[in-house]
Amino acid sequence: MKKLMKGNSALCYGAIAAGCDAFFGYPITPQNEVPEYMSWMMPEKGRVFVQAESEVAAINMVYGAAASGMRAMTSSSSPGVSLKQEGLSYIAAAELPAVVCNVQRAGPGLGGILAGQGDYFQAVKGGGHGDYKLITLAPWSVQECYDFMALAFDLADKYRNPVCMLLDGVVGQMQEAIDLHPVEVNRPAKPWAADGAPKDEKAVVNSLWVDPDILEDLNRRIQAKYRACAEKETRYTEYCIEDCELALVAYGTSARVAKTVVDNARKQGLRIGMFRPVTLFPFPYARLAELAEAGKRFLVVEMSCGQMAEDVMLAACGRTSVDFYGRTGGFVMTPDEVLDKAKQVMASPADPCQRSWEL
Amino acid sequence: MYAEAIFAGMGGQGSLLAAQILAHAGVYENRNVVWYPAYGPETRGGTAACTLIISDEQIGAPIASHPEILVAFNQRMLDAYIDKVKPGGIVIYNSDLAAAPQRKDVKAYAVPANTIAMEAGNMRSQNMAMVGAYTRVTGIVDASSVKWAMENHFPEKAKKAIPVNMEALRKGYDAAG
Amino acid sequence: MEKVFSRTKGLKDKEFSYCGGCLHSVVHRLVAENLEEMGLLSSAIGVCPVGCAVFMYDFINCDMIEAAHGRAPAVATGVKRTHPGNLVFTYQGDGDLASRGMAEIVHAANRGENFTVIFINNGIYGMTGGQMAPTTLVGQKATTCQAGRDPKMHGMPIHMAEMLATLDLPCYIERVSPIDPAGVRKTKAAIKKAFTKQLEGKGFSFVEVLSNCPTQWGMTPVDSLTWVKEHVMEVYPLGVKKER
Numbered sequence: 001m002k003k004l005m006k007g008n009s010a011l012c013y014g015a016i017a018a019g020c021d022a023f024f025g026y027p028i029t030p031q032n033e034v035p036e037y038m039s040w041m042m043p044e045k046g047r048v049f050v051q052a053e054s055e056v057a058a059i060n061m062v063y064g065a066a067a068s069g070m071r072a073m074t075s076s077s078s079p080g081v082s083l084k085q086e087g088l089s090y091i092a093a094a095e096l097p098a099v100v101c102n103v104q105r106a107g108p109g110l111g112g113i114l115a116g117q118g119d120y121f122q123a124v125k126g127g128g129h130g131d132y133k134l135i136t137l138a139p140w141s142v143q144e145c146y147d148f149m150a151l152a153f154d155l156a157d158k159y160r161n162p163v164c165m166l167l168d169g170v171v172g173q174m175q176e177a178i179d180l181h182p183v184e185v186n187r188p189a190k191p192w193a194a195d196g197a198p199k200d201e202k203a204v205v206n207s208l209w210v211d212p213d214i215l216e217d218l219n220r221r222i223q224a225k226y227r228a229c230a231e232k233e234t235r236y237t238e239y240c241i242e243d244c245e246l247a248l249v250a251y252g253t254s255a256r257v258a259k260t261v262v263d264n265a266r267k268q269g270l271r272i273g274m275f276r277p278v279t280l281f282p283f284p285y286a287r288l289a290e291l292a293e294a295g296k297r298f299l300v301v302e303m304s305c306g307q308m309a310e311d312v313m314l315a316a317c318g319r320t321s322v323d324f325y326g327r328t329g330g331f332v333m334t335p336d337e338v339l340d341k342a343k344q345v346m347a348s349p350a351d352p353c354q355r356s357w358e359l
Numbered sequence: 360m361y362a363e364a365i366f367a368g369m370g371g372q373g374s375l376l377a378a379q380i381l382a383h384a385g386v387y388e389n390r391n392v393v394w395y396p397a398y399g400p401e402t403r404g405g406t407a408a409c410t411l412i413i414s415d416e417q418i419g420a421p422i423a424s425h426p427e428i429l430v431a432f433n434q435r436m437l438d439a440y441i442d443k444v445k446p447g448g449i450v451i452y453n454s455d456l457a458a459a460p461q462r463k464d465v466k467a468y469a470v471p472a473n474t475i476a477m478e479a480g481n482m483r484s485q486n487m488a489m490v491g492a493y494t495r496v497t498g499i500v501d502a503s504s505v506k507w508a509m510e511n512h513f514p515e516k517a518k519k520a521i522p523v524n525m526e527a528l529r530k531g532y533d534a535a536g
Numbered sequence: 537m538e539k540v541f542s543r544t545k546g547l548k549d550k551e552f553s554y555c556g557g558c559l560h561s562v563v564h565r566l567v568a569e570n571l572e573e574m575g576l577l578s579s580a581i582g583v584c585p586v587g588c589a590v591f592m593y594d595f596i597n598c599d600m601i602e603a604a605h606g607r608a609p610a611v612a613t614g615v616k617r618t619h620p621g622n623l624v625f626t627y628q629g630d631g632d633l634a635s636r637g638m639a640e641i642v643h644a645a646n647r648g649e650n651f652t653v654i655f656i657n658n659g660i661y662g663m664t665g666g667q668m669a670p671t672t673l674v675g676q677k678a679t680t681c682q683a684g685r686d687p688k689m690h691g692m693p694i695h696m697a698e699m700l701a702t703l704d705l706p707c708y709i710e711r712v713s714p715i716d717p718a719g720v721r722k723t724k725a726a727i728k729k730a731f732t733k734q735l736e737g738k739g740f741s742f743v744e745v746l747s748n749c750p751t752q753w754g755m756t757p758v759d760s761l762t763w764v765k766e767h768v769m770e771v772y773p774l775g776v777k778k779e780r
Contacts, residue, residue: 004379004386004394004512022618030398048617052610053643060607060640064614067601068581072614090604113398174395174421175379177386194599194615196622198578202548204593206602253421260419334424 002177007145007167008033010178011075011101012041014149017183020099021070022048024061026080029113030169031103034075055080059087059100066096067205069193071153075101077169078119079110081127088162089128092222093207097156099149100134101165103172106303106330114330115169115253120307123164124281131219133226134164135233136280138251142176150183157188159229161222166280168303170253170332230282237276240266244273246346247291249312250301251277253332258301260335265342272342280308288315298322299345301338303331306357321350324357360390360415362499363423365440366489367408368432368453373486376514377430378411380490383508384500385413393421406436413499428497430489432472433457441465451492451535453485468496468535475530481520484527491531502532546572548597557757559747560588562714563656564595566724567627570731571598580623581615583608587629588662606637609644609653616651623731624651631661634670634694641700648705648739652730655696658747659768666752670694673771678752693771697744701777707738709778713746713769715761738780746772 005013011034015023023042025035035051042049048065052058058074065072076084081102091098102123106116121127123136135155139145145167152163194203209215240262241247248258255276265272275291275298277284292298297320300309309324316322325341327333341358348356368374375396385392393412410423428449431437433456444450446464454469470492472485479488487509494505505528513521546568552561571577580598584590586605593600603611608626616624633641633655641653660678661667668678668685671693675684685693697711708730714723723745730741746768748760755763 002386002389004383004392022614024614050613050617050647052613053639056607057610057613057640057643060604060610061614061617063603063607064583064601064611064616065618066614067611068599068615068619070614070618072618086604087607094602169398170395170421173398174393175382176394176418177390177392194581194601196579196581196599196619196624202597203599204602205600206593208590208602256418257420259417263419332420332422334422335420336424 002179004175004177005142006033006173006175007139007142007171008103008173009037010142010145011149011165012037013180014146015073015099016041016045017180018150018153019071019185019187020047020073020153022065022072024050024052024058024072024074026052026055026058026076028077028080030105030115030172031075031077031101034101034103055083056086059084062098062100063087063091063094063096066091066098067094067194069190069195071097073099073101075103077103077105078107078116081119081122085122085128088134089130089132090207091162092132092134093130093218094205095160095222096162096205097153097160098162099152099156099165100162101167104166104168106328112330113169115303115332116328116330117168117252117254117303118305118307118328119166120280120302120304123166124283132222133281134162135159135229135282136164136166138166138278138280139171140252140255140276141171142174143178145171146178146180150185154186155233157186159225161225166252168252226282233279234282234284235278236284236287237278238273239276240273241275241291243271244296245271246297246299246342247273247275248301248338248342249275249277249288249298249308251280251308254301254303257333257335257338261338261342264335264339270343270346277308283311283315285311285315288312289317289319292316292319296320297345297350299342300324301333302326303333304328305359316352318352321352321355323355326359328359360499362413362428362497363426364411364428364430364493365408365423365426365443366411366430367406367436367440369435370405370407372407372432373483374407374430374432375409377486377490378409380505380508380512381411381413381493381500383512384504387504387507388500390415391418393418395421408436428493430493431457432485432489449496451489451496453489468492470531470534472531475534476527479523479526479530481523484520484524487524487527488531488534491528492535495532495535544569544572546577546597547595550594552595553591554588555751557748557750557760558588559714559745560656562720563654563723563745563747564592566714566720566727567625567654568596570724570728571596574728574731576623576731580625581619583612583615583624583626585626585628585632587632589627589629589656590663592627606632606635607640608632609637609640609649612651613644613647613649616649620650623734625654625731626651627654628656629662630655630657630659630669630671634696641696645700645706645740645742646703650734650737650739652734652741652743654727655742655744656747657696657744657772658749659693660749660752662749662752673767695772697742697777700742706740706742706778707780708733708741710776711744711746711772711774713764713774715748715764746774
C-alpha cells in the first residue's frame with residue numbers, strides 16, 4: 001500500500017533507497033524534517049549523519065565525503081543554501097558528484113518561512129562564483145521527491161557535478177500517498193577519488209589551477225559536459241498542450257496550481273495548457289521554442305518576481321508573447337487569480353514586444 | 360470524485376490530526392490525497408488549519424482556496440473560513456463553540472463535539488467527533504477505512520486512547536445524521 | 537659506500553616551492569616521514585588549506601584533497617566519517633584555521649572528530665602578501681597594521697592550542713616549533729603521537745607548529761628563527777596542552 005508522508009520525508013526515503021552514504025545538514029524551516037529523519041534513518045542503516053555547525057560546514061563535509069568517493073548530500077532552505085554557494089562552486093570545479101536539496105522559502109534576506117520560488121536564478125545560473133551550473137530537478141509531488149533522489153544521485157555521478165533538488169515549502173510540507181518502490185542503485189567506479197585505497201598514482205581532488213591554460217581547459221570541459229547533459233537529460237511534462245492557445249509555464253507548486261487552472265479553463269471552453277519543466281537546468285529551451293514557433297503564447301507562473309520567465313523569454317526569442325503572473329511573500333497563487341490573468345492575456349493581442357508582468 | 364476541505368481549529372483541538380486520519384483513510388481506499396498544513400505566520404495566535412483533498416483524479420493545487428467542505432472547530436475559525444466555502448458546500452461546525460453560520464447557500468451540520476468528547480470520556484477526542492461527522496456527511500471515505508486509519512495511524516503516544524476516540528468518532532457520525 | 541639517508545617516499549619527486557628558510561618544507565617532510573614510517577602512504581587522506589601550503593598536494597605522496605579556505609576540518613569530517621579506517625589529517629595556516637575557519641576547527645574539535653590537525657602558526661598571511669593574521673603578535677608589523685598590531689584596533693593574538701584544550705573531546709594538543717634540531721625531533725614526535733592516537737581511535741588531535749615567514753617578516757631565515765625563539769614563544773608557550 002502507498003504511504004502518506006511529507007515531501008521532506010520522501011526526500012529522505014529516496015536518498016536512502018538511492019544508496020546515499022552520508023548526510024550533513026543544519027536546521028532551517030521549512031526543511032527541518034530532512035535532518036530530523038536522516039538523524040535516525042542514516043545510523044539505522046549504518047550510514048553517516050552529522051549535524052554540522054553551519055551550512056558552510058555541511059556543504060564542505062559533503063565535499064569531503066564526495067571527494068573520497070561517497071554518495072553524499074545536504075539539505076537546507078533558501079538562506080542556508082546561500083551559505084552553501086561557496087562549497088557548491090568548489091564541488092562543481094573539482095567535478096565531484098553531490099546532491100543538495102533546497103526547500104525554498106520566501107525571500108529575500110531572512111524573508112519568511114512560507115513557500116517561495118525565488119531561488120531559481122541561484123540554482124540554475126550558478127549561484128556561487130565562476131562558471132558552473134547545478135543540474136536542477138524540480139519535483140512537484142511527494143512521489144517525485146522520492147523518485148528524483150535516485151535520479152539526482154545518478155546524474156551527479158554521471159556528470160560528476162552537483163545536482164540540486166529544488167523544492168518549495170509547499171512540496172516539502174505537504175503530505176501525499178507515495179509508492180516507495182525499490183530503486184536500482186548504479187554506482188560507477190570512481191578511480192579519481194581520494195579514498196585512501198591503494199592505487200598506482202595518488203589521487204588529488206582539487207579546484208586550484210593557476211596555469212590559465214589548464215583552467216581554461218577545465219572550463220571548456222565543464223561546459224561541454226553541460227551541453228551533453230542538455231542533450232540527454234532535459235526533462236519536461238506537458239498537459240493539454242497540443243491544441244492550446246496559451247501555455248502556462250510553471251514548476252513545483254506553481255505547476256500544481258497551473259494544472260488546476262487548466263482543468264477549470266477547459267470546463268469553460270478555454271484552450272489553455274500547461275508546460276512544466278522538470279529539469280530547470282538543463283532548461284527545455286528547444287521544446288518551448290517549438291511551441292513558440294507553433295504560435296502558442298506563454299504565461300509564466302511563479303512564486304517569485306519572474307525568474308524562470310526570463311528563460312522562457314530566451315526560448316521564445318521574440319517568436320511569441322511571454323507574460324508573467326507571480327506571487328511572493330509566501331503566498332501561493334490561487335487558481336482563480338491565474339485564470340483571470342490568463343483570460344486577460346488571451347484577450348490582448350499577441351505582441352512579443354508587449355509583456356504584462358504582474359505581481 | 361474530487362473533494363477539497365479545510366479543517367480549522369485552535370492548537371490543541373486536534374484539527375490537523377483529524378484531517379490526517381481522514382487522509383490515511385483516503386490512502387487506504389487507494390485515492391489520491393493531499394494534506395497540507397498552514398504553517399508559519401498563518402498559524403499566529405495558536406490557530407491550526409490544513410487543507411485535505413481526497414480525489415479519484417490527479418490533484419492539482421494542493422491548497423484549498425475555495426473548499427467544498429469546511430470543518431470548523433470553533434467560532435473564530437468558522438468566521439475566518441466561512442466565506443471561502445463554495446456555494447452549495449458543506450460546513451461542519453462544533454456547535455459547542457460556534458453558532459450556526461448565517462450563509463444560506465451552504466449546508467451546515469452542527470456537531471456538539473465537546474459534549475460528545477466529554478461523554479466518550481476524554482475532552483481531547485473532540486476532533487474524532489468531527490471526523491465522524493465528516494465521514495457521515497460527505498460519504499467520501501467509508502467509516503471502516505476511518506477505523507482502519509485510527510487503528511494504524513493514531514499517534515504512538517496516544518494509542519491507549521483509541522477506544523475513547525473510536526466512541527467519539529461513532530457519536531460524531533451519529534450526530535451528523 | 538653505504539647509503540645512510542635518502543629522501544622519504546612520503547614526498548613526491550617534486551621540488552618545494554616555498555621561500556628559502558621557510559619551515560613549511562621542514563614540516564611537510566616531517567609529515568611525510570611519519571606517513572612513510574607508519575606505513576600509511578597508501579591509505580592516508582590529507583586535506584590541504586588555502587595559504588602558502590595550498591600546493592601541499594603536489595608534495596605529499598598520499599591521496600590529497602584541496603579544501604576551501606578555512607573549511608579543511610569540515611572536509612576532513614566528511615572524509616573521516618565515511619572512511620573511519622583511514623588516517624585523515626588537515627594541514628592549515630593561521631589565517632585559514634584561526635580566522636576564516638574558526639567555526640569549522642572549533643566544532644570539529646568539539647565533536648572529537650577522529651582526525652589530526654597540523655596547524656602552522658607564523659602570525660602572518662604569507663601567500664596574500666603579509667597581512668595581519670589572528671595570531672600576529674602585539675606590535676608586530678603587517679601590511680594591514682603597518683604601525684604594528686594594536687590591540688585596541690585589532691584585538692589580541694588568539695591562542696588556538698589553549699582554546700581548543702578547554703574542550704572535552706580532543707585527545708592530544710601540543711605546541712611545538714622546529715626552529716632547531718631538538719625542535720625538529722619534537723615536532724616529528726608530536727605528529728607521530730597525534731597520528732598514533734588517531735589510529736587508536738582516541739579522537740581529535742592537534743599539533744600547533746610555531747613557524748616563521750622570513751619573506752613577509754622581512755628577516756633573514758636565521759633572524760626569523762631567533763625571532764620565533766625570543767618573541768613568538770613568549771606569547772605562545774610550547775608544550776602539551778591536553779593529553780588523554
